[in-house]
Amino acid sequence: MKKIQLCFLLLILVFSTGILHANTLNILINQIDNGGNIPEEAAENVQVFLDSVIDYMFNAGFIVSTEKISLATDITSDEGLAIKSCRYGYFDYLAIIRLHFNPETNQILEADWQVKEIESLLVKNHGHEYPREKTTNSEADAIKFGLQVAGKIYSSINDVMDW
DSSP: OHHHHHHHHHHHHHHHHHHOOOOEEEEEEEEEESSSOOOHHHHHHHHHHHHHHHHHHHHTTOEEEEOOOBOOSOOHHHHHHHHHHHHHTTOSEEEEEEEEEETTTTEEEEEEEEEEETTTOOEEEEEEEOOSOOOSOHHHHHHHHHHHHHHHHHHHHTTOOOO
């Protein structure tokens, strides 16, 4: 009798895992500065921003990966490589985030973002965000802004209305 119960339990486990599906997201950050030089602290703030986006999406149930942060003014080739890696990795979406920052204050000024569905290569949604608040702590601002942008990306993927 115990063998039958064990077999039944194993069958349930095997079939139930086939039902589960997590959305997958790859992130490409394009760092744009407005002065020609990229201060080390600004580069750290971009990484802090990226980490907060990753944390938000992971906590929302996504499997998340990132590409190398792009410093190019034209990211067409970096975007093509990111799409290629998404296809090889069977990712559902690619989020492209272009960050503009002030090199004098090391604060992120704004972000342009778009989410592409990898299967169709169509832009699912896009937006332009400004930080809601700025303080003298540029790292804390980068975290808050990363969460703000991640919330918009999450809403656009899941078609959630942001009232």
